[in-house]
Amino acid sequence: MSLPEPLPIFDLIPDLKADFAAAGTVIVEAPPGAGKSTVLPLELLHESWLEGQKIVMLQPRRLAAKAVAARMSEVLGEKVGETVGYRVRFDTQVSSKTRIEVVTEGILTRILQNDPELSGVGLVIFDEFHERSLQADLSLALCREVQQVLREDLRLLIMSATLDGAALSRLLDDAPVRTSLGRSYPIEVRYLPRDLEGPLPALTAGVVSRALEEEAGDVLVFLPGSWEIQRTLALLSERHPQISLHALYGELPQAAQQAALLPDPAGRRKVVLATTIAETSLTIVGIRVVIDSGYTRIARFDPRSGLSRLETVRITLDAANQRAGRAGRLGPGVCYRMWSSNTQNQLLSSRLPEIQEADLAPLLLDLAQWGVKNPADLCWLTPPPQAALKQAKEVLENLGAVAEGNITPRGKALLKYPTHPRLAHLLLEAESVGLGALAADVAALLEERDPLTREAGSDVFLRVEALRHWRSRKSGGEGALKRIERLALQWRRLLKVPEENRMPRHEQVGLLLAWAYPERVAKLREGDHLRYRLAQGKGVKLKDHDPLQGEPWLAVAHLDSGTDEGRIHLASPLNIQDLTADFRTQDVLQWDSRTGTLVARREIRYLELVIESTRLQDIPEDQKVQVLCQALRSEGLHLLHWTEDTRQWQARVESLRLWRPEEEWPDVSDQGLLDTLESWLGGFLQGVRKREDFQKLDLPNILLGLLPWEKLQLLEDFAPKSLEVPSGFKIKVQYFADGSTPVLAVKLQEMFGLLDTPAVNAGRNRVLLHLLSPARRPVQVTQDLRSFWQNTYPEVRKELRIRYPKHPWPEDPWTATATRSVKRREH
DNA sequence: CTCTCCCT
Numbered sequence: 001m002s003l004p005e006p007l008p009i010f011d012l013i014p015d016l017k018a019d020f021a022a023a024g025t026v027i028v029e030a031p032p033g034a035g036k037s038t039v040l041p042l043e044l045l046h047e048s049w050l051e052g053q054k055i056v057m058l059q060p061r062r063l064a065a066k067a068v069a070a071r072m073s074e075v076l077g078e079k080v081g082e083t084v085g086y087r088v089r090f091d092t093q094v095s096s097k098t099r100i101e102v103v104t105e106g107i108l109t110r111i112l113q114n115d116p117e118l119s120g121v122g123l124v125i126f127d128e129f130h131e132r133s134l135q136a137d138l139s140l141a142l143c144r145e146v147q148q149v150l151r152e153d154l155r156l157l158i159m160s161a162t163l164d165g166a167a168l169s170r171l172l173d174d175a176p177v178r179t180s181l182g183r184s185y186p187i188e189v190r191y192l193p194r195d196l197e198g199p200l201p202a203l204t205a206g207v208v209s210r211a212l213e214e215e216a217g218d219v220l221v222f223l224p225g226s227w228e229i230q231r232t233l234a235l236l237s238e239r240h241p242q243i244s245l246h247a248l249y250g251e252l253p254q255a256a257q258q259a260a261l262l263p264d265p266a267g268r269r270k271v272v273l274a275t276t277i278a279e280t281s282l283t284i285v286g287i288r289v290v291i292d293s294g295y296t297r298i299a300r301f302d303p304r305s306g307l308s309r310l311e312t313v314r315i316t317l318d319a320a321n322q323r324a325g326r327a328g329r330l331g332p333g334v335c336y337r338m339w340s341s342n343t344q345n346q347l348l349s350s351r352l353p354e355i356q357e358a359d360l361a362p363l364l365l366d367l368a369q370w371g372v373k374n375p376a377d378l379c380w381l382t383p384p385p386q387a388a389l390k391q392a393k394e395v396l397e398n399l400g401a402v403a404e405g406n407i408t409p410r411g412k413a414l415l416k417y418p419t420h421p422r423l424a425h426l427l428l429e430a431e432s433v434g435l436g437a438l439a440a441d442v443a444a445l446l447e448e449r450d451p452l453t454r455e456a457g458s459d460v461f462l463r464v465e466a467l468r469h470w471r472s473r474k475s476g477g478e479g480a481l482k483r484i485e486r487l488a489l490q491w492r493r494l495l496k497v498p499e500e501n502r503m504p505r506h507e508q509v510g511l512l513l514a515w516a517y518p519e520r521v522a523k524l525r526e527g528d529h530l531r532y533r534l535a536q537g538k539g540v541k542l543k544d545h546d547p548l549q550g551e552p553w554l555a556v557a558h559l560d561s562g563t564d565e566g567r568i569h570l571a572s573p574l575n576i577q578d579l580t581a582d583f584r585t586q587d588v589l590q591w592d593s594r595t596g597t598l599v600a601r602r603e604i605r606y607l608e609l610v611i612e613s614t615r616l617q618d619i620p621e622d623q624k625v626q627v628l629c630q631a632l633r634s635e636g637l638h639l640l641h642w643t644e645d646t647r648q649w650q651a652r653v654e655s656l657r658l659w660r661p662e663e664e665w666p667d668v669s670d671q672g673l674l675d676t677l678e679s680w681l682g683g684f685l686q687g688v689r690k691r692e693d694f695q696k697l698d699l700p701n702i703l704l705g706l707l708p709w710e711k712l713q714l715l716e717d718f719a720p721k722s723l724e725v726p727s728g729f730k731i732k733v734q735y736f737a738d739g740s741t742p743v744l745a746v747k748l749q750e751m752f753g754l755l756d757t758p759a760v761n762a763g764r765n766r767v768l769l770h771l772l773s774p775a776r777r778p779v780q781v782t783q784d785l786r787s788f789w790q791n792t793y794p795e796v797r798k799e800l801r802i803r804y805p806k807h808p809w810p811e812d813p814w815t816a817t818a819t820r821s822v823k824r825r826e827h
Numbered sequence: 828c829t830c831t832c833c834c835t
Binding site for chain 1 (some may be wrong): 828829830831832833834835
């Protein structure tokens with residue numbers, strides 16, 4: 001089907017050619033369908049600056065790479081592999097005549113690593129750059145460096161569908177931007193009057209029914225994942241038995257996916273419920289109506305745990321437009337958006353670049369090989385985040401792939417295996433002990449989509465079994481196992497080992513997994529059969545009824561981190577003794593707060609997991625003080641033997657510290673004491689083994705050590721324990737640690753004859769008098785004794801002399817003799 | 828309600 005009018009992309013070709021005559025980097029913005037991927041490489045092929053050099057064009061997907069190469073070859077009237085060829089994993093079609101190579105993103109990184117000068121390449125084209133894949137960002141950063149340092153003549157063309165070319169240009173030294181208009185049919189977008197609430201499947205089924213009534217043609221529905229798709233499908237099949245209903249997502253068998261892509265053979269109307277797979281990767285024939293739920297699932301990498309988690313989130317504007325565009329391939333279309341125009345205004349413009357939320361271990365190894373010690377030295381569009389780089393560095397150091405930022409020989413060896421460094425490590429380790437064939441199968445299984453359903457449980461051994469059965473039967477087919485075998489074959493070739501179909505020992509699989517994911521070795525929790533603890537510390541759980549339940553040790557490969565507790569997806573039983581070489585022995589001195597004792601243990605650990613623990617008789621003295629002080633801090637100072645007297649001593653010193661700041665009294669508040677335990681208490685802890693031993697310490701004497709000798713006398717002078725009153729008795733003063741006014745509680749009659757309120761702190765702080773009745777009931781609280789005698793005493797006297805007639809209640813308290821006793825008998 | 832998608 002040829003189109004009557006010329007593709008609009010042709011209009012910008014003269015400008016583009018002029019740009020490239022002068023500049024090294026150009027940006028082209030053109031929406032999908034503009035034809036840029038096919039047209040531009042062919043147009044630029046004969047520019048003089050290319051001088052017979054090659055064009056390398058990047059495509060994010062294998063299928064697209066092959067299709068683009070095929071279309072260009074068709075235009076030239078050639079076969080693929082002549083002027084235009086492609087390189088993708090497992091498949092290369094190029095010849096000595098080839099001038100345009102369409103490659104997938106990982107391939108370019110490999111080309112650059114092998115030949116940083118990119119000899120023979122004059123132009124690198126980045127197609128679909130708006131997708132901002134990790135590999136594309138890395139390749140661009142590397143190409144920019146090549147351009148600056150080694151190859152000033154290297155030209156870069158960045159093609160993007162979204163309209164943020166201006167921002168891109170600023171980051172690329174004001175590279176020229178050329179914009180082309182799209183050429184697609186108009187699409188009528190319909191928003192909901194308001195946002196709906198409730199489960200997505202029911203809402204979606206409602207909108208599908210409405211669309212089937214209002215519009216003609218086949219319908220494509222975007223939902224976040226397989227669960228929503230299956231539920232919606234169930235609802236729709238009841239309501240619309242006459243409609244041809246299809247699910248479309250990556251885990252579905254190939255045949256089911258194929259059926260969803262083609263028109264219904266019986267000519268019925270078709271409704272396809274799809275994930276993001278239908279956004280860019282697969283094109284469905286005959287769609288006129290798109291229904292967009294507005295949600296998608298994304299994997300978020302958590303650098304703290306090194307794990308990722310799936311989250312259901314609102315889609316971004318560019319994805320919404322991409323989805324809507326799927327209705328306009330054949331003619332004018334309709335798109336129902338399951339959100340309001342108000343929400344539309346709040347959508348983010350595009351997803352975060354992958355580099356901001358991905359596992360960066362592979363990237364960091366590539367950079368180390370490139371010779372970059374500090375990733376910040378490269379010129380990034382979006383720099384890789386620090387936290388993820390730190391986690392990646394740890395992973396690579398544990399694998400022995402980098403040391404102090406430099407790639408090691410081991411790291412270089414890992415790069416020979418085009419896969420995640422963890423899996424490359426698995427392959428190499430296994431090969432060295434003669435398990436190469438098994439490693440090839442396991443690494444392939446871990447990299448590809450799971451060939452078994454969830455009902456099978458999570459044991460990787462079952463997958464190895466399935467793969468080996470399938471292979472020994474020499475079955476054909478297009479299924480998941482075939483894809484896995486293609487990968488396993490690549491590993492066997494690299495390792496130079498023959499295929500093997502005997503069943504391995506169960507724990508051999510576990511051991512291989514532990515090599516790839518050492519920090520995910522997991523130990524069964526006591527008294528549980530589903531819950532485990534990972535060697536890195538986190539809790540994880542098997543699915544109910546998983547055949548692996550109750551296994552004492554697991555090597556976990558795939559899991560999601562969840563919010564509190566992770567879920568295990570792929571694992572295998574492990575014989576923990578196989579990891580003996582990685583065990584560490586450590587003596588642990590600990591305060592057991594349950595029994596209140598100091599315990600010394602010798603522990604054998606694998607990372608955070610305790611393999612074996614034995615009690616030690618001898619307690620190492622050097623760490624003991626620290627552990628005991630820590631115990632006091634967590635349990636509190638009350639473990640020590642406090643008496644009323646020691647508490648008062650503390651209050652007296654504290655009062656002076658607050659009243660006399662110029663004298664620098666030590667901080668003996670509870671907090672102050674806790675902060676300095678080691679220095680004042682440390683020397684007295686030799687004999688302490690259990691909680692009761694703290695009580696036996698001579699606290700008053702130990703505390704005295706806190707005061708320098710010259711303060712000892714000052715304490716007695718300024719904050720005396722007691723004060724003498726007119727009766728001749730010494731009465732205890734009550735001090736307070738917060739420095740508030742000390743209290744003197746004394747019988748009223750003992751104070752006869754005294755005019756002024758007694759004071760402490762060299763007369764500066766008057767005490768608060770609690771004047772008591774003969775029965776020690778408080779009669780008056782005052783800091784002004786003179787005023788009491790004058791104003792209050794006459795009233796008080798009237799009442800008290802009736803109640804306590806045997807006691808003296810003189811009219812004139814000033815001249816009366818102070819006493820504790822009853823009236824003297826009158827002669 | 829246990830898992831979107833892609834790549835060496």
